[in-house]
Amino acid sequence: MITLDRTKGSLELKQEVMDSGVCARCGLCAELCPYIKAVGERVALVYPCGLEEGNCYRLCPRTPTDWEQIDRSVFNRERVDHVLGNHLEILFARSLQDDAAEKGQYGGVVSALAAYLLEQGRVSGAVLAGGPAGETPQAVVATSRGEVLACAGSHYSAAPTLSAVHRAVKEGMDSLAVVGRPCQVLALRKMQGLKDAPGYLPAKDKVEFIIGLFCFWSLETEIYDLLSRRAGGQKILKVDIPQDFLTITTESGSTNIPIEEVRPFIRPTCQLCFDPTSEFADVSVGSTEYDPQWNTLIVRSTKGKEIVDAARAEGIIETKAYPDERLPLLYQAVRNKKLRVLQALESGQEAGYLRLTDQYRENLKRERGMNL
DSSP: OOOTTOOOHHHEEEEEEEIITTTOOOOOSBTTTTTTETTTTEEEOSSSSOOSSSHHHHOOOSSEEEEHHHHHHHHSSSSTTTTOOOEEEEEEEESSHHHHHHOOOOOOOHHHHHHHHTTTTTSSEEEESSSSSSOOEEEEEEEEEHHHTTTSSSOOOOTTHHHHHHHHHHHTTOEEEEEHHHHHHHHHHHHHHHOOOSSOTTTTEEEEEEEEEESSSSSSSEEEEEEEEHHOOOOEEEEOSSEEEEEEEEETEEEEEEHHHHHGBBBBGGGGGGGGTTTSSSSEEEEEEETOEEEEEEEOSHHHHHHHHHHHTTTTTEEEOOOTTTTHHHHHHHHHHHHHHHHHHHHSSTTTTOOHHHHHHHHHHHHOOOOO
């Protein structure tokens, strides 16, 4: 059970999160409360609701969060690996279905699994970010394979797509798959862990499966103006960010933008994120930064393993062992990100939302290798 702060509500959410600039724009508070709205990629309290305590504050990934308590709530165990979090397998994976592989990012695993869950009747809807490449993404509730594939491909700005979770439930959907950034995964897990939350929270038990994305940072919406200029008025078909540059693909070819031109658009709150690999998801998916035809797939929960095993058995995806020489690089990147946030936390300057025991911090500092 996740401990509740019974003294704070929407006004504190506005002051501590929205007005301070640390809002992750996950969107889970929007549509939960009629006084909180998401417009474009902005989330705002449009009118004081008057309640002194509220679920909107408790669900927020940028309000105080006990990391270890979330581990126990989600996985029913303490973590051994303080860098990558709880996991059962770390794999390379890719879709064996041509449409998902072609339209998806890298190996197309996210699209393949989301479509598979719908086609198997495991969920009645999938909450995704959709819309044309190179434009602000929109929240989509997909109910068919075609609708999932229409959302394939990565968006690199922070759309508040979790607002669609509440909309889907209001429309009668009783089981959802959700694809989200790490901050969005954390918000969903905080919602699921509330055992005695005040008020009506109909979506709490409706999220059946969570596919988390790797995300080291997201970009402000102004990035789309830059992309449009570099595309020269042509329609952008795909956006990708390899290690050293951002690539936009149009009908006439690809254009690379140096990463130094992209960095000014990184959202400051992303520098405070302690979780670049969606540690609390059922499965986490990212690039390999090695082979563009494959995804990194981290299987975390028993439910995640069940779905991955079934998808492999039915020829939906294929997997192979994560290369031994690549695994230390993944650990190093994630550990370095966490240590930067930890340093800010210990200096008292930032990351006040994290509640970490001294032992947890020491474990992270010591883990220079791998605990598999």
